[in-house]
Amino acid sequence: MYRFSFFPYRRQFIQPLQTHHGCWKNRQGILLKLTDDKGNLGWGEIAPLPWFGSETFLEALTLCRQSPKTLSKTEIFTISEKFPASQFGFESAWLNLTEKTPLTPELPNSQLLPTGEAVFSILESLKPEAGKTFKWKIGVTDIELELQWFDRLLSSLPPNATLRLDANGGLTWETANRWLAACEGKAIEFLEQPLPVTEFDEMLQLCDRYTTTIALDESVATLRQLETCIRRGWRGIFVVKAAIAGSPTQLRQLCETHRLDTVFSSVFETRIGREAALRLAARLQTVPRAVGFGIEGWFADEVVLKF
Ligand SMILES: [Mg+2]
Structure with missing residues (x-):
């Protein structure tokens, strides 16, 4: 007990x-x-x-x-x-x-860039770190403008940087096709959740049409949803917000049984939840990818335990 x-x-x-x-x-x-x-x-x-x-x-x-x-x-x-x-x-x-697991090895973190044109305000301050992963939100304003910014962004990122795009389900069939066409031949790690959760079959079709990998995020928030997407044939990347996915032991089983290509990501938890999630990430991410836990600077205070 x-x-x-x-x-x-x-x-x-x-x-x-x-x-x-x-x-x-x-x-x-x-x-x-x-x-x-x-x-x-x-x-x-x-x-x-x-x-x-x-x-x-x-x-x-x-x-x-x-x-x-x-x-x-x-x-x-x-x-x-x-x-x-x-x-x-x-x-x-x-x-x-x-489980007295040793401390989590440092996993590289992706850095969230400011959304829209604001991205250019910080680009000059970025240190040229080889292999650094950046994430940029798309689908927030006019697509013509965003595609222009996208080109400019690609030519201004530090050398060897990796870029992921996240649409948060905000594209349509037409704009998703335009984005993926624009990504062809460019070094884009993946496009995250192009379409709403309800448009699963359309996202499967997008995987067949283009070479850029597609990742599901909103579609796989819980273990049940994750299972459903595996059963329905998803073979792209799975973004795992471990802190809200459900049972970590069942998550381990599911990822290991199906050898899922996962990217673990934060829900703005404290160090306690983050370390638990990063332990899972260290064990379960089958492909070396940056995790999405770059949340330093978002809070004014650390949670202090008083007892
Ligand atoms: Mg996302």
């Missing part, structure tokens, strides 16, 4: 984050602590992202408040799938306690 305690937190973004779902000002989550009968500790984190299909912060908080003060392994591993962020939090606390 494990003694269970939890600590809700709230962190403020320095600049509110503009998303398709509105303006995000505060990141709220819950840190979890499990203690075994020998006094060993295991830490986990619930970092919900309801607009990606996870439970809300309040739902997770209610779950924690209603949980007994001591938990069995079975209780930890049978949290409902309706609480994928909580499944991740509780199981990774248990894994942290029971």
Whole structure:
């Protein structure tokens, strides 16, 4: 049996984050602590992202408040799938306690560039690091303009840089085709989520039509969605937001069974959730790719544990 305690937190973004779902000002989550009968500790984190299909912060908080003060392994591993962020939090606390894995090796991080024309304001300050990976959001304004910026961006990036594009499901069949045609012959690592989640078959067709790899992100937010896309024949890249995907042990099984090409990515969790996710990334990313955890500079404060 494990003694269970939890600590809700709230962190403020320095600049509110503009998303398709509105303006995000505060990141709220819950840190979890499990203690075994020998006094060993295991830490986990619930970092919900309801607009990606996870439970809300309040739902997770209610779950924690209603949980007994001591938990069995079975209780930890049978949290409902309706609480994928909580499944991740509780199981990774248990894994942290029971698996004494060495510290995660440093994985290279991709750097998110400012969206739109703002990208050019920071390009000159970029250090020419060989092999550095950058990510740029597209599908946010007029396509003619964006395609011009795209050309200019490609010619201004440091040498040997890798570029990934992320449309967040914001393209149409027509604009996705135009983007992929523009990417032909260029060193684009992948185009992420060109079309909305509902247009899975169209994204499969795009894979056949063009040489640039396509990655699914919004389409594979949870383990169930990931399974569905594997079953329906997805052979491109899978972006995995481990903290909201659900059970990390089931995620391991799924990735290892199907030898998925994955890119692990952050949901603005604290160091506790990030380390759990990066341990999975170190074990499960089959192709050497930068992870998406470059979030330094987004928060004014680090979460400080007071107890
Ligand atoms: Mg994405």
